[in-house]
Amino acid sequence: MKEEWPGAGGLVLNEPLIFEQGAKGRKGYSLPKLDVERIGSESVWPRKLIRQELEGFPEMSEVEIVRHFTRLSQWNYGVDSGFYPLGSCTMKYNPKINEDLARLPGFAGAHPYQPEETSQGALRLMYDLERFLCEISGMDQVSLQPSAGAQGELTGMLMIRAYLTDRGSPRKKVLVPDTAHGTNPASSSLCGYQVMQVKSNERGVLSPQAIEEVMDEDVATLMITNPNTLGLFEEHICQVADIVHQKGGQIYCDGANLNALMGLTRVGEMGVDVLHFNLHKTFSTPHGGGGPGAGPVGVKSHLADYLPVPMIIKGGDRFQFNYDRLKSIGKVRSFYGNFGVLVRAYAYILSLGAEGLRRASLIALLNANYIRAKLKDHYHLPYDLPCMHECVFSDRWQSKHGVTALDIAKRLMDYGFHPPTIYFPLVVHGALMIEPTESETKETLDQFIEAMVRIAEEAEAQPNLLREAPHKTKISRLDEVLANRKPKLRWRP
Numbered sequence: 001m002k003e004e005w006p007g008a009g010g011l012v013l014n015e016p017l018i019f020e021q022g023a024k025g026r027k028g029y030s031l032p033k034l035d036v037e038r039i040g041s042e043s044v045w046p047r048k049l050i051r052q053e054l055e056g057f058p059e060m061s062e063v064e065i066v067r068h069f070t071r072l073s074q075w076n077y078g079v080d081s082g083f084y085p086l087g088s089c090t091m092k093y094n095p096k097i098n099e100d101l102a103r104l105p106g107f108a109g110a111h112p113y114q115p116e117e118t119s120q121g122a123l124r125l126m127y128d129l130e131r132f133l134c135e136i137s138g139m140d141q142v143s144l145q146p147s148a149g150a151q152g153e154l155t156g157m158l159m160i161r162a163y164l165t166d167r168g169s170p171r172k173k174v175l176v177p178d179t180a181h182g183t184n185p186a187s188s189s190l191c192g193y194q195v196m197q198v199k200s201n202e203r204g205v206l207s208p209q210a211i212e213e214v215m216d217e218d219v220a221t222l223m224i225t226n227p228n229t230l231g232l233f234e235e236h237i238c239q240v241a242d243i244v245h246q247k248g249g250q251i252y253c254d255g256a257n258l259n260a261l262m263g264l265t266r267v268g269e270m271g272v273d274v275l276h277f278n279l280h281k282t283f284s285t286p287h288g289g290g291g292p293g294a295g296p297v298g299v300k301s302h303l304a305d306y307l308p309v310p311m312i313i314k315g316g317d318r319f320q321f322n323y324d325r326l327k328s329i330g331k332v333r334s335f336y337g338n339f340g341v342l343v344r345a346y347a348y349i350l351s352l353g354a355e356g357l358r359r360a361s362l363i364a365l366l367n368a369n370y371i372r373a374k375l376k377d378h379y380h381l382p383y384d385l386p387c388m389h390e391c392v393f394s395d396r397w398q399s400k401h402g403v404t405a406l407d408i409a410k411r412l413m414d415y416g417f418h419p420p421t422i423y424f425p426l427v428v429h430g431a432l433m434i435e436p437t438e439s440e441t442k443e444t445l446d447q448f449i450e451a452m453v454r455i456a457e458e459a460e461a462q463p464n465l466l467r468e469a470p471h472k473t474k475i476s477r478l479d480e481v482l483a484n485r486k487p488k489l490r491w492r493p
């Protein structure tokens with residue numbers, strides 16, 4: 001392995017638990033001596049509210065505390081430390097200017113109960129962001145409220161259910177392709193629907209025939225992802241949407257893969273009735289640590305009355321919240337959405353502009369196709385077609401040597417790369433789903449490709465090396481089920 005590659009070097013520091021450090025009486029602060037009379041705390045607070053002892057509480061100096069948390073943070077891997085090709089997640093670099101703007105005191109300190117007159121800037125930002133998302137997607141109206149893609153799905157399905165109920169019946173079933181993300185069937189079931197899986201064809205997409213066969217007046221919705229989780233453009237989406245609409249159904253589009261489409265095409269023009277956005281994927285909010293995110297939902301005008309309350313409306317040059325919407329499905333969360341995430345998305349969109357967003361998508365497509373073309377002689381490519389923003393390989397060739405997608409992913413860590421998504425989408429046995437995003441340089445992509453090629457060679461020559469990988473990380477192969485159920489937080493060399 002080349003010395004200059006990213007990955008473990010000499011100074012990867014160990015760190016015990018905070019409770020094992022420090023010494024009695026040691027302090028992380030210095031204050032002047034008390035020069036007024038000390039008042040016993042019991043004369044101020046009821047005794048039962050006062051903690052009597054702090055057994056084992058760490059007592060540390062300032063530098064010990066700074067080092068403790070800095071070292072722990074350095075054990076974490078993020079987009080700012082290196083390449084993060086986790087498919088479906090769009091782990092792009094998040095420009096730091098967006099962080100600065102989200103921290104502007106007027107935004108960061110805004111209170112949700114503040115009167116509308118003093119929140120005009122925040123309201124305008126949200127109003128404009130809704131318009132930007134409409135423009136990018138071709139939808140007619142957007143609500144910024146849902147906190148994640150999955151909640152956007154639920155919100156969208158609730159709206160479709162309300163709309164269909166008003167037209168006579170909510171219907172019973174939802175069609176979901178076999179390539180779908182697990183949240184799609186989950187949201188449909190939560191909404192009271194029976195999920196019917198539809199098989200994608202040999203090109204990895206939905207065929208009009210497959211939909212024709214199952215579409216009837218019991219079907220409320222087809223949930224489709226475009227591009228789908230194989231990174232392939234649903235080439236028959238318009239025809240498929242026609243078939244569903246003719247039988248009175250609606251089209252829900254999972255917009256998690258919007259990073260492939262910005263400025264290139266608009267799902268609103270493909271027959272889609274409802275779409276969610278994942279602002280934390282496409283529009284540059286740090287994610288992966290469990291949130292916060294934002295999953296705004298966009299609709300065509302026939303569904304606009306059902307959007308959650310409140311909506312932001314503009315009268316003259318004033319903005320206000322409107323709760324007075326009879327058909328609305330109601331509130332889907334507290335207040336108005338994860339505002340800090342909205343600020344980042346707004347800043348990201350404005351700083352790139354229309355042409356910048358288009359270029360971002362084009363480069364994301366170029367990078368994914370570069371990886372696809374460079375690796376397809378080394379890894380089995382189940383759908384050998386040009387891809388959109390991600391490509392899906394399988395472990396078929398390596399599995400002949402007893403090496404699995406998991407082994408390949410673990411070995412990548414030895415080469416200093418975060419593994420790609422594995423074992424998803426489910427239609428590909430032993431899937432390796434790689435999404436490079438637009439923010440990587442050619443040098444980084446080439447290093448990653450070289451590491452993947454070497455791993456393919458190792459799979460033939462030294463399969464055991466892979467089966468026991470990773471070797472260079474602090475902890476080698478874990479029993480992952482046990483590690484989840486009974487996490488051992490204390491690390492010993």
Ligand SMILES: *Cc1c(COP(=O)(O)O)cnc(C)c1O
Pocket residue numbers: 088089148149150151181183184225229254256257278293295
């Ligand atoms: C990430 C993702 C979701 C769910 O979005 P969250 O914001 O994580 O709730 C749904 N569908 C696809 C295809 C995704 O990649």
